[in-house]
Amino acid sequence: MGIRPSRRTSILFSRTTLALILLFASIADADTPDTNKHVGVATCAGSTCHGSSRPISNSPVRQDEYFIWQQKDGHQNAFKLLLKPAARRIADNLGIKDASKAAECLTCHSDYVPEAQRGPHFSLSEGVGCEACHGGAKNWLGPHVSGNSHAQNIAQGLIPLEDPTVRAKLCLDCHLGSASKPINHRMMGAGHPPLEFELAFNTLIQPAHFKVDADYRKRKNFAASGTVWATGQLVSGQFLLDGLSSERMTANGLTPELVFFECSSCHHAMRPPRWNAGLGGHQDPGQLRIADASLVLSSLILRTLDLPSSRAWDTALKQLHEGSRQSVPAIRSAAADLRKLTDTALGELRGKTLGKAELLKLINALATAGGGKLAGDFTMAKQVYYGLDALSSHLQTETQLPETVFAKPVREVFDAVDDSQRPYDPERLRKALESIKAAAVEQSASS
Ligand code: HEC
Ligand code: HEC
Ligand code: HEC
Ligand code: HEC
Known part of the structure; x- marks a missing residue:
């Protein structure tokens, strides 16, 4: 960049x-290694979780993380880029039919984990979502809201x-x-x-x-x-x-x-x-x-x-x-x-x-x-x-x-x-x- x-x-x-x-x-x-199931951005974005529209005082974390990601962070746009003319041109030049379905592109423009790790609400179209960086949340999702320490979260797969x-x-x-x-x-x-x-x-x-x-x-x-x-x-x-x-x-x-x-x-x-x-x-x-x-x-x-x-x-x-x-x-x-x-x-x-x-x-x-x-x-x-x-x-x-x-x-x-x-x-x-x-x-x- x-x-x-x-x-x-x-x-x-x-x-x-x-x-x-x-x-x-x-x-x-x-x-x-990130081996947990990925549950999808929506699962993190509840209004009492990370989906507040403004930072919550008295909370250890901001809780408006989803809002920031959704409104300001380019990672939210990573998959959508693959649908744009620029991506179509690159794909054409490479002989790829559809960039938004090609592993060569999805690997960096989405949370491209193996099928077996994709939960029911997971979608590649969310681009580079929370779990692409923080790791699959399945195993720490529940515990991390009920008082797990950071070390315990890490032990359960948080990166x-x-x-x-x-x-x-x-x-x-x-x-x-x-x-x-x-x-x-x-x-x-x-x-x-x-x-x-x-x-x-x-x-x-x-x-x-x-x-x-x-x-x-x-x-x-x-x-x-x-x-x-x-x-x-x-x-x-x-x-x-x-x-x-x-x-x-x-x-x-x-x-x-x-x-x-x-x-x-x-x-x-x-x-x-x-x-x-x-x-x-x-x-x-x-x-x-x-x-x-x-x-x-x-x-x-x-x-x-x-x-x-x-x-x-x-x-x-x-x-x-x-x-x-x-x-x-x-x-x-x-x-x-x-x-x-x-x-x-x-x-x-x-x-x-x-x-x-x-x-x-x-x-x-x-x-x-x-x-x-x-x-x-x-x-x-x-x-x-x-x-x-x-x-x-x-x-x-x-x-x-x-x-x-x-x-x-x-x-x-x-x-x-x-x-x-x-x-x-x-x-x-x-x-x-x-x-x-x-x-x-x-x-x-x-x-
Ligand atoms: C799964 C792949 C992936 C991971 C992991 C990732 N990124 Fe990105 N990042 C992208 C893609 C793809 C874009 C382009 C999105 C766009 O331009 O809309 C991007 C865009 C960005 C941008 C915006 C660039 C711009 O042009 O405005 C920044 C800053 C950035 N990433 C920083 C980071 C940092 C820091 C990390 C690690 C904490 C990280 N990224 C991890 C794929 C990734
Ligand atoms: C050993 C020399 C060499 C190096 C190093 C090299 N390229 Fe190229 N590049 C070429 C040649 C040769 C072509 C094909 C001829 C052409 O299209 O100009 C080419 C073509 C291109 C093209 C398409 C033509 C154009 O000008 O738009 C792009 C874009 C490009 N290279 C980008 C890069 C980038 C980015 C890097 C560094 C990561 C890089 N190249 C490193 C030799 C090189
Ligand atoms: C190694 C990871 C990686 C792979 C593989 C990858 N991309 Fe990207 N792509 C990125 C990153 C990172 C950026 C953001 C670059 C930046 O702004 O620094 C980006 C940016 C782009 C852009 C934005 C171009 C622009 O001018 O803003 C397009 C379009 C794109 N990629 C399409 C594709 C297509 C199509 C493929 C598959 C053929 C692909 N990418 C494969 C990491 C990757
Ligand atoms: C491109 C990578 C990336 C993406 C995408 C991403 N994060 Fe983060 N996140 C980071 C980094 C880097 C940090 C800072 C290091 C840390 O404390 O773990 C961080 C920190 C955090 C923190 C810790 C704040 C604290 O005080 O300890 C939370 C909570 C969080 N992110 C939630 C989210 C949520 C929810 C999403 C999705 C809406 C998300 N993140 C998407 C990279 C990312």
């Missing part, structure tokens, strides 16, 4: 009220979305694609939009149907936006490596599966402005580039936080870049090696508290890297913005750093990467990053 200026602007201005849109880590492990690793895996499955929900260059060639996803930013712009208050923090473990950003990078890297090491890379014959490569390494104008001509810093000119932003940022995160797997990560990443100059089998094998490190790295990150010092170090590192060669790469430039936004808002909400410290320079970074009005200009980004660095250094010195 691209940067959305209008939404983003209103978000910036209401930052203080958004102090709460932050996420939560729990000790629960990822990969909770612990407050955990950033669990959440990242859920969102990325549809927003990046995976072996179980595949998307490929053929679909994009047929007209499907490219998938671009950064977890902290997308959590922020999904209309929030939950509120992180004292009660929330009591019930659930909490991870703020910087942690969510860092976790999202590592899990995105994991998804990419799963793809790069898989047989999907050799299924095409002539080229590897291009969805795992930077679109701009082939699709770009030959005339100035050539924003993608700066290269990522590790790339030979004229080379097909892996879409490696998450892997490069993970390297920066591990190094800056001094996590034990940092060195091994950098060695394996170098190997992958080498491989990308050699052959598809070399890429697959190097990707499999780096993939083995991702769970360890995630575990190390989970054990690390991001306090003021760490957050400032990360901001400084990101601004420094982003102001160097990486600024020439527009994909990376956008990712630098997402990271700075998440880290600085984490500082504001969790360490009471005044909003004024980073608000203006982060806004300047946003303006530099917002290409809706003018072409992207790396020099503009470099200048904005200088102000960020100055502010980070000043804060580090004063604390």
